[in-house]
Amino acid sequence: MKRVMKFRKIFIGLLLVTIFLAGCAVGGRTSYDKDYFAKITDDLNREVVIDNKPQRIVSLAPSHTETLFALKAGNRIVGVTEYADYPQEANKLDKIGTIKEPNVEKIIKLQPDLVLAAGITPKEVITRLSELGIDVIGLNPKNVSEIIESISLIGKVTGQVKKANTITSEMKNRLEDITETVDEHIKDNQRPKVFYEIWRDPLYTAGPKTFIDDLIHLAGGINIAHQAEGMWPQYSFEVLLFENPDVYIASQHSWKHQVSKESILQRKRFQQIKAIKNKRVYIIDQDIVNRASPRIITALEKIAKAVHPKLFN
Structure with missing residues (x-):
């Protein structure tokens, strides 16, 4: 009798353990596979739950388009903005307006299950699309570190986590190579003064809270417009003459703003500037410094070579 009772206790115990483990396993799978595909909090502080892996994606910024192609999700993009031109395949996709003025009706006709919005996407566009049941993710990175985080987030919501990890790991390594070199060899009082020309007449530059400002700092320079309003x-x-920058960097933002190193060096009023005297003038592609894409690290490397050519030759 004692043997029977003991056997029953063992059997019941094993049965309870089995039921408990089965419940944990089923519950664990359900919470991921059946409840939602991905859940995130975007840069607009909105919690977005995505039920299924997105198959039709609309990108409302050229940077998002670049990132999606880098993540090998370009074949799922159905709509992009007017100036989404990288990589070349982006030019063949349906255009849905500009980054500041996307055409909501065109977006709806494309029947997307995911829309990637930008920091300057009108709020009413995001609200309307969300009310129609379309998942909208708002991304607004403000510096290089936040760009890397955004790429990870896009990888998560598109199901390209492994590829995103590969890209962001490489970006972090390249970023670390530059920042460690700067920290090791450049003291704060040795940082060259840098001016970045956005437009010549009138003269416009990149101020605080821009990618360019962050890039100049990471590259070991001082953006003379860092304190600008x-x-x-x-x-x-x-003020430019007074600050007298050591390095002068420019980019052409349209056909109306055609610049070259030679044309800048020949400007009569600029001859007193140290960067002009020493011919330390550099031209950089505006797309790689203004877009929150994986190419931002390439921009950092180019600026680092311009600011510290001996260190990053």
């Missing part, structure tokens, strides 16, 4: 301030030529 606004992100893209008009800059006084007199």
